[in-house]
Amino acid sequence: MIELRKITKNFGNIQALDNFSFDVKKGELFGLLGPNGAGKSTTINLLSTFIAPDKGEIFLNGISHKKATLKMKMSIGVIPQEIALYDDLSALENLQFWGDIYQIPTKELKNRITEMLKMVGLFGRRKDKIKTFSGGMKRRINIAAGLLHNPNIILMDEPTVGVDPQSRNFIFEMIKGLHQIGKTIIYTTHYMEEAERLCQRIAIIDQGKLIAIGTKEELYKLLGDSETIILELSKNLDIEQISHFFGNFIISDLSENKIKIEGINLKNNLSEITTYLKRSFINIEKMDYIKPNLEKLFLKLTGKELRE
């Protein structure tokens, strides 16, 4: 349904996307995960026809972007990262304006606005000005404005930035609902947890390049069999000494009395480690087993933290 082929996009001397390709199937909830400046918003801007690529081609429903038509624009719903609403207008007035822009017939628009306001849980506040809303409420109206014309393809650019946990959960449920009714969704985020929680397939990008792509499970496999344990100890430990005894593992100091141990087959060697600690008269106060995650994958593939 959506296809990006070898896309390159530069802004002056900055290369936003470099030979970037992926495809999204119809009805798929697809995640674009990467740190700030990775090229996520540029991808959304390209898909929404706001900007054109320098090289490469984009296809929506098999039609090239170069032949972008009114029909193509009508099939896309964009939820921008910014709260692209008029602060001095009420929620209702904003939605009426955006509905008019998408040429929705008056009667149908009235019904759609009611439907959208109920979906985002703000029907009761419809006559209030946007500037009186909380960040989370604004985000919800921002989403409603992008969905009024009932698009098949929904492009969501970090729709949960700066919202409270309650609104975030509300937005997640809304996205799941849209996915369930067959909408194709591209969701960008720099929160690993969001991508893991929502998306069927995830593309990890950094500095305009595609780092990895696949389902969660497929991506975890890229981590190999490496495991991580974090131990909180009763007293400080000599890292050099313990590293000498357990050379197969990477042992690092996290903070005072807290160490991180990484390695293959770590669980099976755990008893040897605990025995060593007992002999050194050190008790284990707390032990956390860290499951494989996209954060670790990003670290492994790029050598840096996802939130850098």
Add this chain to the structure above:
Amino acid sequence: MTIPKLIKKDFLLFSKSISGIIMTFAVPMIITLIFGAIFGGFGGDNGISELRLLVVDDDKTDFSKQLVTLLDSLDAIKIYSTYKNDETNTVLNMEVMDSNIKKGSFKVGIRILSGFENNYNNGEKLKLEIHYDPKFIIEYNIVNGIIQKTIMKDFPQVMMNSMFKNAREYLGSDQGTFFENDMNKTIEKFFGTEDSEGAESQTPSDSAIKQDDNFNMMGDPIDIKSVELLGVEEENPYFAQYVAGMAVMFLLFSVTNAGASLLDEKNNGTIKRLLVAPVTRNQILTAKMFYIMIMAIFQLLVLFTFGWLVFKLNIFKDIPALLSMIIVTAFACSALGIFIASICKNQHQVSSISTLIILGMSALGGSMVPLMIMPAYIKKIARFTLNYWAMKGFTDIFWRNLHLKDIVPSLIVLSLITIVFTTIALSIFNKKLMEK
């Protein structure tokens, strides 16, 4: 030690704000410079330019011609007593003089009434008329003063004749003759005059002198009648002058802010959202231009209606001309406003740059201070401002009672301003809207 750090931080932030620096230092300096130039003049220019004076001589006697020659010899005045009519120099008449003043080609003219020399010989008051545009009250006063001074200085006999005539009237024929002879002898004693030679001195008895409290022997030997050619029908004529100036200045401020809303919309993401919807850049810009122009027309209509209701400004003199001026002024101001917005990055920058441009242009163009009191070189600069042409058009209608065909030059200049600034602004915005 926190407070100094906070102060240092504020200075650092201020130093990073070019618009803040401009507002704090450059704007006051430039405004001071402009007003200084208007009221003080630069480099020894005393501000008053040579006065062009029309003269109609209905008396056509040696005495009236002598007065005209004397006035023409003064550095401060240049006399125009003829005009070109079918390639021939024709002597000016009152109709042509008044028409030139009404059109604004001249500010002031004098008419020497017939019987001028006769009155001089008889010691009657010398009758003159000063025809003028009341906007130029300073020029009127200058001409009035110069005429009085010239007559008194160069024709002292005027005063004498008048005084003798008054003496004869108030003291009676006999006593008056005694007075006249005595005066002539006194003048002869101190100054020596041919007229006093051989005159006999006859002293009237004190008891014979009329006792009249109203007796004013010196009197005023010159009777100057003021003829205001313009604005006399207005109940509040000076409002017509100021309404145009203020309307244009405040219109520029409001349209610039409206233009800046495009920047706000770009910065808050609504423009981007519109562009990914079925809307083109040209549609967005055209809609914004129309909105600003409609608002500007509305603002001018409201202001002139206010002038009509409160200051009795006659807005019905020539409705097609007034509506044409309102529309082209609104368009020109909108074009300039959106141009200013187009060269700025944000609302803050628009505020500071527009303040500088609009206040400067308003001061130079006559919105704040009447152009008539400005030095000649500032009047020349004023022609390069939008305010000048807008004010000229409006004052031509309200003040000079001119019609649509007469205000065509103002309409053309304002239309050109609209085309030029709109083209530049739309081209800049077209690129700007697509910037990340």
